[in-house]
Amino acid sequence: MATVAETRDVFEEVFGGGGAIIAAKAPGRVNLIGEHTDYNDGFVLPMAISHGVTIVGRLREDRKVRLRSLDYGESAEFDLDERYDARGPRWSQYVEGVARTFDEEYDGEIRGLEAALTGDVPQGSGLSSSAALEVAAGLLIDELNGLGTGRVEIALFGQKAEHYYLGVKCGIMDQFASCLCREDHALFLDCRSLEHKHAPLKLRDEVALILDSGKSRGLADSKYNERRAACEEGVRILSGALHGIQALRDVSESQFEEFSGLLPDVVKRRCRHVVTENQRTLDSMQALLKGDMERFGALMFASHESLRFDYEVSCDELDVLNELAKESPAVIGERMTGAGFGGCAVALARRDGLDALKAYLSEEYFKKTGRRLKIYETSPARGAAIVD
Numbered sequence: 001m002a003t004v005a006e007t008r009d010v011f012e013e014v015f016g017g018g019g020a021i022i023a024a025k026a027p028g029r030v031n032l033i034g035e036h037t038d039y040n041d042g043f044v045l046p047m048a049i050s051h052g053v054t055i056v057g058r059l060r061e062d063r064k065v066r067l068r069s070l071d072y073g074e075s076a077e078f079d080l081d082e083r084y085d086a087r088g089p090r091w092s093q094y095v096e097g098v099a100r101t102f103d104e105e106y107d108g109e110i111r112g113l114e115a116a117l118t119g120d121v122p123q124g125s126g127l128s129s130s131a132a133l134e135v136a137a138g139l140l141i142d143e144l145n146g147l148g149t150g151r152v153e154i155a156l157f158g159q160k161a162e163h164y165y166l167g168v169k170c171g172i173m174d175q176f177a178s179c180l181c182r183e184d185h186a187l188f189l190d191c192r193s194l195e196h197k198h199a200p201l202k203l204r205d206e207v208a209l210i211l212d213s214g215k216s217r218g219l220a221d222s223k224y225n226e227r228r229a230a231c232e233e234g235v236r237i238l239s240g241a242l243h244g245i246q247a248l249r250d251v252s253e254s255q256f257e258e259f260s261g262l263l264p265d266v267v268k269r270r271c272r273h274v275v276t277e278n279q280r281t282l283d284s285m286q287a288l289l290k291g292d293m294e295r296f297g298a299l300m301f302a303s304h305e306s307l308r309f310d311y312e313v314s315c316d317e318l319d320v321l322n323e324l325a326k327e328s329p330a331v332i333g334e335r336m337t338g339a340g341f342g343g344c345a346v347a348l349a350r351r352d353g354l355d356a357l358k359a360y361l362s363e364e365y366f367k368k369t370g371r372r373l374k375i376y377e378t379s380p381a382r383g384a385a386i387v388d
Helices: 004-015 088-104 131-144 151-164 171-178 219-239 253-262 265-290 293-309 316-327 353-370
Strands: 022-033 043-059 066-068 076-080 113-119 185-190 196-200 206-213 331-337 346-352 374-378 384-388
Touching: 004 043, 004 066, 004 113, 022 131, 022 171, 022 265, 022 293, 022 331, 022 346, 022 374, 043 131, 043 171, 043 206, 043 265, 043 293, 043 374, 066 088, 076 088, 088 113, 088 131, 088 151, 113 346, 131 151, 131 171, 151 171, 171 185, 171 316, 185 265, 196 265, 206 353, 219 253, 219 265, 253 265, 265 293, 293 316, 293 331, 293 346, 316 346, 316 353, 346 353, 353 374
Parallel strands: 066 113
Antiparallel strands: 022 043, 022 384, 043 113, 043 185, 066 076, 185 196, 206 346, 206 374, 331 346
16 A cells, blocks of 8 residues: 555645645454444454555535545546435545535535545455545544544444445444554444443464455355344344344343244344354453453354354355364464455464464465465554544
C-alpha cells in the first residue's frame, strides 16, 4: 500500500495543491473468536490488524465528491444533491454510502470533498476491507466538516451505509473493530448493547498469523442468508418453551441441551454453534484477562470444529489448515475466521521456530490442496485515526 505521503502526492497530482488536506487511516480486522454470533445479538472478540485503508482529502465549496483510487487506477464522482443511483465502481459506492449517511444524519449540512485512497487489506478474505474503507471515509468526512461525531456513531454510520446503499445486511463487529480497537488489545463486544471492553493481548512470545487459503468465498452470501434464517427459525421455535428470548444469545448451553429436541436437525446444529460459540467467546475473554494463552488456543480450535460440523461454513482448504495447525506444536490455536466457505484462518503461534512453521504450513498446504498459502504476520493494532 502507498504511504500517507505517497497518497498525498497522488492527491495533489489529481486534484492540485492548496487548502487543508487531511489524512485518515482505518485498519482491517481479524476476528479471534465469536463467529456468526454478531447477527444473533451475541459476543465477538476481534482485533485490528496492521493492514488498512488510507484516505487523503480536503473539503470543496460545493456538494460534489470526487474520488481517486490508487489501487484500481480509477476515478469516481457523485453529487450529494442528486439521488443515489449506484453507477460508480463498487469501491466508490462504499464511500458514497457513508457520505450520504452522514448527510442524512446531519440534515444535509455535509460539504463535498475530493479524496485519494489506497488500501492493503486482502479483499474477499474475511478481513473487512469494506469496513476499513467505510470507517476511514467516515473519519475523514467527520474531521473535514468539524462534526465531532463519536467513534461508536461513526461505526454505526458505516454499518447503515452498507445496509442501505450496498445492500449487505452486515453485523456491527467489523466497523466497531476498525473504529475502536487499541494497540496490544482485543476488543470484546456485546453486539446487542454495544458495550465493549478492551482485553490485553500483548504478543511477546507469540505472533498472530493470518492464513489466506486462496479460496474465494463464492457461496458466502447465499449460504450466509440460509444460516441466518435457520437461527431465526430456532429462536421462533424455542421461544415457545423459553418465553421472552429475542435471539440465540438469550439461550444458555443448559437450556439449549434441555430444549434442542424441539428443533429440526439442521436448525438444531446451526443454533448449537451459536449458543456454544457465545460461551466460548466469554471464556476466551476470561482467558485473555488471566493471560492464559493455552486455554485461549484450545477455544480457538473448538470454535473451528463447531463452524465445520455444526454451522457448516468451512471448506476443504480451511479444514486442511486446521488439521496442519493441530499437528504443529508451534501453534497455540487456529480457526477459520470471517463468513467462511473460503477466505482466511487466524492462528496464534509461538515466535520460536516461526520460520520453520511457515515453511511447514506452506509446503504441506500446497501438497494437499494445490494452492499457494499466503501468510501475514500481524499484531493487535490501533483503530482508526487522523494521521500526519
